[in-house]
Amino acid sequence: MKGLFLWCAHPRRVTLGVWVVIEIDGSWGEGGGQILRASLSLATLRGVSVRIRNIRASRPNPGLAPQHLAVLKAFKEIFSGSLQGAYIGSKTVVFTPGEVRGGRYVVDIGTAGSTTLLAHALLPALLRSERDVQVILRGGTDTRWAPTWIHFSEVFLYTLRRAGYSVEAEVRRRGFYPRGGGEIVVSVNPPHSPRPLSMTSPGEVKEVGIYSYTQGIGRDVAKRMAHSAEEFFKGFNVRSVVEEGRGVSPGAVIDVVVETSGGCRLGSNALGERGKPAEVVGREAAEGIMEELNPIRCADRHLQDQLIIYMALGGGEILTGPLTSHTRTQIWLAGKFIEGLDFKIKERGELTLVGCVGGRM
Numbered sequence: 588m589k590g591l592f593l594w595c596a597h598p599r600r601v602t603l604g605v606w607v608v609i610e611i612d613g614s615w616g617e618g619g620g621q622i623l624r625a626s627l628s629l630a631t632l633r634g635v636s637v638r639i640r641n642i643r644a645s646r647p648n649p650g651l652a653p654q655h656l657a658v659l660k661a662f663k664e665i666f667s668g669s670l671q672g673a674y675i676g677s678k679t680v681v682f683t684p685g686e687v688r689g690g691r692y693v694v695d696i697g698t699a700g701s702t703t704l705l706a707h708a709l710l711p712a713l714l715r716s717e718r719d720v721q722v723i724l725r726g727g728t729d730t731r732w733a734p735t736w737i738h739f740s741e742v743f744l745y746t747l748r749r750a751g752y753s754v755e756a757e758v759r760r761r762g763f764y765p766r767g768g769g770e771i772v773v774s775v776n777p778p779h780s781p782r783p784l785s786m787t788s789p790g791e792v793k794e795v796g797i798y799s800y801t802q803g804i805g806r807d808v809a810k811r812m813a814h815s816a817e818e819f820f821k822g823f824n825v826r827s828v829v830e831e832g833r834g835v836s837p838g839a840v841i842d843v844v845v846e847t848s849g850g851c852r853l854g855s856n857a858l859g860e861r862g863k864p865a866e867v868v869g870r871e872a873a874e875g876i877m878e879e880l881n882p883i884r885c886a887d888r889h890l891q892d893q894l895i896i897y898m899a900l901g902g903g904e905i906l907t908g909p910l911t912s913h914t915r916t917q918i919w920l921a922g923k924f925i926e927g928l929d930f931k932i933k934e935r936g937e938l939t940l941v942g943c944v945g946g947r948m
Contacts, residue, residue: 620704621917651676654700690718719774755774765836857869902944
């Protein structure tokens with residue numbers, strides 16, 4: 588067994604008047620939009636200002652893109668914050684949060700920008716509200732390089748509820764590239780009863796859920812994707828949901844969600860593409876989940892980084908696969924905002940045990 592012990596560094600602080608400003612280098616790691624979104628969330632939780640420089644430095648078109656500007660404006664509106672440097676192409680922004688309030692808010696990204704990525708960014712701070720909050724998000728629900736609607740609702744939110752948080756979500760319309768047009772509603776209803784995440788004993792496969800959805804290209808495509816995925820799970824308890832909907836952009840997506848006897852859920856998905864047979868799309872989603880089951884674990888490669896901020900707040904331990912670059916970035920970033928974090932990472936062959944003692948806000 589190889590062991591790696593990580594101490595999360597204390598934040599670098601710059602004092603401006605009565606405010607503490609935490610400086611973040613947006614080029615760290617992959618240097619993508621993840622650092623921007625997570626920094627806004629952590630700054631709002633801490634009640635401190637954050638200056639993020641070198642935004643998306645490693646991307647072909649560095650600086651703020653329209654979907655990132657929409658994230659900034661959402662944080663400004665929902666949390667009564669102030670912004671500097673919020674324009675397309677900007678490589679440095681300063682955000683100062685206000686109070687975490689209840690109420691109802693509508694955020695229209697205006698493109699196929701991911702509603703689920705925005706929801707992930709907003710949720711940690713929304714969960715601090717002492718009043719009910721409802722946020723309606725419009726844009727893409729199933730897009731590349733972002734959580735699908737099913738992974739967000741059936742895997743991530745399921746895990747949060749297991750950790751004691753009262754949060755629900757519904758999808759009113761699905762949205763695909765390039766026009767989006769999707770709409771999801773996220774509702775946070777305190778009080779919560781948070782407890783440390785304890786996800787170390789997956790057990791065995793209990794049920795396999797296959798969610799196949801098409802829009803504007805016919806139900807037959809959804810059936811073929813589902814049938815292709817089902818071929819991988821003969822002998823298991825399989826539940827398939829095949830749906831066809833309407834929207835402004837055609838698209839196809841399939842998710843495979845495995846629930847284990849230990850109460851964990853793992854997910855994998857694939858998006859349809861022009862010219863790619865439906866059978867290939869279904870097979871990709873099935874093969875992805877088979878990797879998560881060999882050997883079986885409690886958090887899939889996409890879920891692991893989504894849980895880091897909640898572990899930083901309340902502690903816990905998860906059994907997952909090899910850490911992704913996104914997860915390592917989240918661990919690094921959490922240590923910039925929250926003092927006293929103690930992350931321990933132990934590699935066990937193809938599995939990784941991640942533990943954390945929560946820090947001080």
